[in-house]
Amino acid sequence: MADYPQGLVRTRELSDGRAVTIRPIRPEDAEIEQDFVRHLSEESRYSRFMSQLHELSASKLKYFTDIDYDRHLALIAVAVEGDREIEIGVARYVGLPKHDRCEFAIAVDDAWQGSGVARILMTALMDAARERGFRNMQGTVLATNHRMLGFVRRLGFSVHSDAEDPGTVTAERQL
Template identity: 65%
Template structure:
């Protein structure tokens, strides 16, 4: 496992001026990640995980928090709320077999959608992926997820219906 990439830790501000810390996830963030997923609406969980899970099973939670920071990188957005750190978003990529392409996923707490945190996370993730040798980023998006399709297009992804599954869209961007 690579050393924790402190160079990816950033302080940013949301549209309303709220300070947010963007940083790579750590294994010790497992409880915070679980809280984040449990706090998502059923619709948001379905759009992110394409299943109706209510919480992350132990193996999935470990997979999402114990990462190598090169082939698998997750950036979390954290705010201070009532004296504790609260995760309001996460964006991640996982490299494909070739090692120079990756698939991304993003989830934003329902209360923070439209705050600017998704753009901050994705631009940071794209930069980090490029710096780690990724040449292409892609995602599979539910065809009914209009907000995500629009967001991907705004980030420069080419979005088309998936030839193998008409219920999915395929977003691709060269890095």
Template identity: 40%
Template sequence: MDRHPHGKNQVLKPEDLTESFEPIVGQSVTLRTLRREDIDIEGSFLRGLSPETRHNRLLGGMIQITPEYLERLTTIDFKRDMAIAAALMLDGREVLIGVARYVLDADGRACEFALVISDAWQGRGIGRRMMEKLISVARNRALQQMHGEVLSTNSYMLSLCRKLGFAFGRNPDDPTVTRIVLKLS
């Protein structure tokens, strides 16, 4: 992977980010970068989300889970962006239970993040572990800020972001959305 133009002269390879851990309850979870070959399990993961989780993740919007959409989600330019998957083995096959990602802003100094955890695995510390990893990668790349938008009714995500040190603000264009920002440097 090439060095980020604003980086700390450290090159992170996708394989360097793999780790396994035991969540609060449940079996061992592996955090690793999302790969192009994950297209099928990413589709299964998204289709398995509850309507409420989809609503929270997409700020109330609905999406069609098309092959093109899945290809876009699993084709990551790791020189600019990052996507971390939480995976585990169930019945002899790997399944995704969460994805955390950021996309670099046009100026190359900040990024927008997103996080979604499978309903059955929420509240077990997986989202926090994924966000800590995502924040660490962004800091390693010397990004100055991470930001996102969260539905004001998504109390779990707002609580997690508060614990991680994000500052909160209102979106003047949409009072149902809270804008969150974390200074990284």
């Protein structure tokens, strides 16, 4: 099993004062990861996965949670609700065949959007990717996802249209 990168665990305060913990995902997080996906609105789920899925298949869930923390890293944001921990956001990168490039994706629970979770996750993800030797990060975004496009532009990504698919654009940034 890959060594757990404990140094990436941190606690942050959101703009509305709520506290979240950011940490790399673990195989034991499969249940909260699945709950997170099921709980997303149809629109958010479609924006993230670009398909009509309602939940992750068993193999996808394993792929998303059992990772090597190097070529594939996922950071989750978790909060405590009552006596249990819930996942409220996740950002991941996966290394591309060209060795110093990786592809990212992110989603935040609808009820937690707009309070800075995505900015915290993306900043931490970019730092971790850079530390692991990646020099370039890119992601596919629906061309109609103006909120995400504004956000990544403010994070320093450039956005260009996708020759193969007019419905999506590629956001790309040197790290």
